[in-house]
């Protein structure tokens with residue numbers, strides 16, 4: 030259902046589709062807080078705020094879940110309340126402890142804590158069964174023998190009322206007997222269900238005698254073979270919320286039409302202190318698929334290396350890529366919560382990452398596509414240690430030392446033999462500054478005789494121009510990053526681009542068709558500053574002029590591997606500036 034909403038959103042004119050601007054939400058209030066404030070004023074829950082995050086353990090969490098996590102845990106924090114983690118594990122066949130473990134790891138990594146309030150919907154199976162018996166006794170639920178297909182046919186449409194099931198008026202005794210025997214395993218899958226007795230003419234299809242329990246002879250990852258009937262989400266959810274003392278049950282917009290059923294379950298059982306369901310718009314991101322079904326397909330059909338492939342929008346993928354929890358939380362704060370669906374530009378998430386990493390990532394120099402440079406007039410065995418800032422945003426960290434010698438590497442793209450007019454990098458007869466070092470001049474280009482490829486450049490340096498001591502303070506237009514060829518460490522660098530070629534990956538029908546064939550580029554012979562040899566997985570750096578990079582989990586002391594988190598160029602900041 031949510032997907033079809035997305036499709037509608039994307040298929041309309043993309044300029045007309047509302048794009049979220051980050052300035053409007055930052056630090057502000059939202060409609061959910063307004064509801065909570067009103068409840069507190071009227072003393073509806075005695076001032077309590079108790080939320081929950083209810084993932085189904087059938088996949089890894091993604092950035093959309095992060096929005097829900099930040100919202101639920103964030104509200105609890107703000108109102109001095111509590112937030113539970115509840116695994117919504119009512120569907121025995123699709124769930125797995127691998128997912129349970131990854132979900133807990135991801136929430137903790139994002140910086141949230143459910144303390145001792147870890148729950149499973151399956152913890153309540155006994156209680157939910159008792160509630161169902163209570164509904165039967167009150168004449169509010171019945172066992173129905175129609176097949177799934179017949180139930181669908183009887184249901185009617187948006188324009189036509191449904192038809193009542195011929196089993197609707199069974200006696201309480203017969204219903205109790207049949208329900209107990211459903212539980213005892215006497216009937217095969219699909220032969221019977223327990224249904225709420227509400228209203229087959231309701232304009233809301235969810236209220237037309239919805240199914241509460243189904244028979245499923247399947248092993249459950251927590252309750253084993255104890256049960257062969259399982260409660261439906263729409264029944265289990267409000268009652269789980271009630272049992273945990275939840276006050277505000279926050280969910281995404283596709284559940285709006287289910288709210289009357291949510292309330293019906295609580296009212297039919299005459300429960301007090303009923304939780305309140307509140308819906309908000311889910312996060313949609315450009316160039317990103319967010320449904321677990323689609324993410325699972327990418328993993329299972331091996332379009333990516335796993336759930337934590339750095340191109341995945343999963344929390345584990347973003348973590349491996351090098352995103353920080355702070356950046357993700359900042360992003361969730363900026364996008365805010367709204368009642369209307371919208372699409373957020375991926376560039377905004379990347380902007381948040383850059384802002385955070387700019388403050389905290391130490392700087393380093395790395396040459397991704399090396400071109401050898403010989404400084405002919407530099408003494409053969411001399412090595413100078415050049416001072417370079419660790420992070421200009423944190424001057425208190427001081428300087429690092431970068432070795433400089435006669436043989437260096439610069440970026441292939443920083444040299445052109447026949448440059449266009451505004452090329453301020455290196456070319457024959459021209460000068461550039463090497464960052465934190467000297468001004469050099471290109472004297473001579475050496476080519477491979479056979480291939481004609483440029484193999485090295487011969488340059489001269491101006492000894493008077495050492496950075497920091499350059500009295501003449503001579504200015505040149507270009508400044509290049511570099512590494513010492515004698516000291517640099519070889520590394521593999523993985524450059525990531527968007528996983529999809531379209532803003533809407535579903536454009537044209539099948540998102541697989543829109544996969545970007547160039548989403549991963551591996552550079553195997555990069556050269557990085559020697560001190561990076563000791564970097565360990567998870568360490569993040571800004572490579573000068575290149576972007577932010579993170580040591581991958583595949584990295585070893587023998588073979589360093591870096592992921593590009595984001596390039597430096599910030600398209601979002603540009604858009605924001607242009608709009609001002």
Ligand code: ATP
Pocket residue numbers: 031082083084085086092093094096097279280281310311312313319320321322
């Ligand atoms: P998917 O559509 O990706 O399979 P789901 O809603 O089935 O997601 P759940 O495990 O049920 O996944 O989600 C747990 C919670 O996270 C729910 O409350 C759900 O509403 C919320 N959530 C899921 N996707 C998003 C999203 N894109 N934006 C905000 N909240 C989301």
Ligand code: MG
Pocket residue numbers: 085
């Ligand atoms: Mg769900």
